[in-house]
Amino acid sequence: MDDSVLDVDQVENLIKFCPTKEEIELLKGYAGDKENLGKCEKYFLELMKVPRVESKFRVFSFKIQFGTQITEFKKSLHTVNSACEEVRNSFKLKEIMKKILYLGNTLNQGTARGSAVGFKLDSLLKLTDTRASNSKMTLMHFLCKVLAERFPELLDFHLDLVSLEAATKIQLKSLAEEMQAIIRGLEKVKQELAASENDGLVSEVFRKTSKEFIAVAESEVASVTNLYSVVGRNADALALYFGEDPARCPFEQVTATLLNFTRLFLKAHEENCKQTELEKKKADKEAEMEKAKGINLIRKTGKDEEEES
Structure with a gap:
């Protein structure tokens, strides 16, 4: 199992x-001169000298x-945790969420929805659907405008969320499958090591290498298993933070919604800035x-006065 020899x-x-x-049974039953066999059959005979050779290759x-x-697995777990x-x-x-709630309650004043204590997370993406009577400005544009005028320090909130985009590319189901694959893989190493105890001299180096590997790998797997459990709890806690049920609004949905909201927010703010610049140039x-x-009027008035005099 020398990885400097085989990749x-x-x-x-x-x-x-x-x-x-x-093929193994056929070769075992062959009683003729082995020198008469082809390269493939000779190669198989060499492999057959190693008990459970395929299993050992898989361990390798x-x-x-x-x-x-x-x-790579730890990197994905840390990304989810960081997000x-x-x-x-x-x-x-958090402050922007408060402003959105206040804005919604103001717009819905006098209706049954005018005194809400919260809103569904997917409502963030509906801010671009509600338009003013001139149909040019959306509620998202208005939110950005109010923030720019009164709370400009909140406009760069996206800089707090540096891991969000990377986290949207990670599926918790895939992490669970990866975790199981690592655990199963290590278990197979242990099984093959136990089976190779009766192989004799042919598996001596395999046994030595496997034991050294298991000693290191067990510690790594225990560490990553603990980290995986923490990440699972934090992913559920993220949905709960927004008052959502993790079963109905899983981590993937939460992060995708927040990333889309961030992009729509930044786009609306950019469009507001362009509009402000255009209006300034026009003014x-x-x-x-x-x-x-005014200058022409003064000149004309002065000329008329000269002609009169």
Whole structure:
């Protein structure tokens, strides 16, 4: 199991070309001169000298990939954790949520929905659906306008949520499957090690390498299992933070909604800034025209006075 000699692709190819049970039985029953056999059959005979060779190759493949697999898995878990913490700890996001609730209650004043104590998370995406009578400004534009005028320090709330986009690309179901694959893989190493105890000299190095690997891998798997449990609790807590049921509004839905809201918010704010710039240019141009009119009027008045005199 020396990964400096064989890489994972080579080991996977060796697994593909392991003899089947039928081929093994045929070769076991062959009584002729083995020198007369083809290269393929000779190769199979060599593999057959190692008990459960395919199982050992699979253990080898798992061992080679284990370090990278654990690193990538931890990276995904930390991303989910970070996203949950960033969202829950963002004072700016919390303040914007308060403003949205206040805005909704103001608009719905006098109706049954005018004294709400909260709103569903997916309502954030409906802010772009509600338009003013001129149909140009949405409620999202109005929210951004109010914040820019009165609470400009809240406009960059997205900078609090640096892990959010990466977290939307992670499925908790995939993490669960990955966790199970790691646990099963390590269990198979232990099973093959136990089975190889009776193999004799041919598996001596395999046993030594496997024991060393298991000693390290068990500690890593225990650590990552604990982290996985913490992440699962934090993912559920994120939905609960917004008053949602984790079963009906899972982590993936929460993060996707927040990311879409952030993008719509930034787009609306950018459009507001462009509109403000256009209006400023228009006002400046009108002011210049008025100024030019005034100058022309003064010149005309002065000329008329000269002609009279």
